[in-house]
Structure formats: C-alpha cells, structure tokens
Amino acid sequence: MAIVYQNDTAGKICANPDCGWKPLTEFHRRRLLGISVGDGYKARCKDCLNAQDRAKWASDPETHRQKATRSCCKKTRSYSRTKTCPSKSTS
Numbered sequence: 001m002a003i004v005y006q007n008d009t010a011g012k013i014c015a016n017p018d019c020g021w022k023p024l025t026e027f028h029r030r031r032l033l034g035i036s037v038g039d040g041y042k043a044r045c046k047d048c049l050n051a052q053d054r055a056k057w058a059s060d061p062e063t064h065r066q067k068a069t070r071s072c073c074k075k076t077r078s079y080s081r082t083k084t085c086p087s088k089s090t091s
Contacts, residue, residue: 003039015043 001012004021011023027041028049042049057064 001039001043003041012039012041012045014045014048016045016048019045019048 001015003010003012003024005011006021009023011021012027013019013021014027022045024041026045026047028046030037030040030042044052
C-alpha cells in the first residue's frame with residue numbers, strides 16, 4: 001500500500017479491511033538487509049499483527065512453546081556451555 005497523507009500526517013491503509021487508515025507510527029518498519037522494501041512499512045498495522053500472532057499461538061500453544069524453548073536453549077548454549085537445556089533433560 002502507498003503512503004497516504006491526511007491532515008498533513010503521513011499514514012497508510014492497513015491490509016486488514018476492518019482497520020482503515022493509521023499514522024505510520026502504527027506500522028512496523030519493513031527492511032531487507034538494512035534496506036527499506038517497498039514503501040518501508042509492513043502492510044498490516046501493529047495491532048493487526050499482534051492479534052494475528054496471538055491467534056496463531058492460541059491455535060497450537062504447545063508447538064509454539066517448544067519452538068520458544070528450543071530458541072532459548074540455543075541462545076543459552078551460545079552464551080555459556082556450562083548451563084543445561086531444560087528441554088534436553090537426561091532421565
């Protein structure tokens with residue numbers, strides 16, 4: 001979507017049809033390798049993206065919990081090799 005000005009305020013129309021026009025501060029930046037892509041902002045506003053993420057997590061919480069645990073364990077191991085990962089317990 002293109003940037004639209006209303007009352008001298010730059011904004012965009014959210015891709016969600018229920019949402020409408022919002023100022024650019026309500027959109028996340030969109031970059032690829034540090035370079036702006038398209039108009040430089042994502043198509044959906046922050047509120048719509050958050051609602052979409054919450055719905056995705058609610059549909060299958062266990063899978064997302066496992067992914068988050070694996071990601072956390074990778075970060076922990078990269079910082080300190082002495083800590084053990086809770087998802088890889090030896091019983």
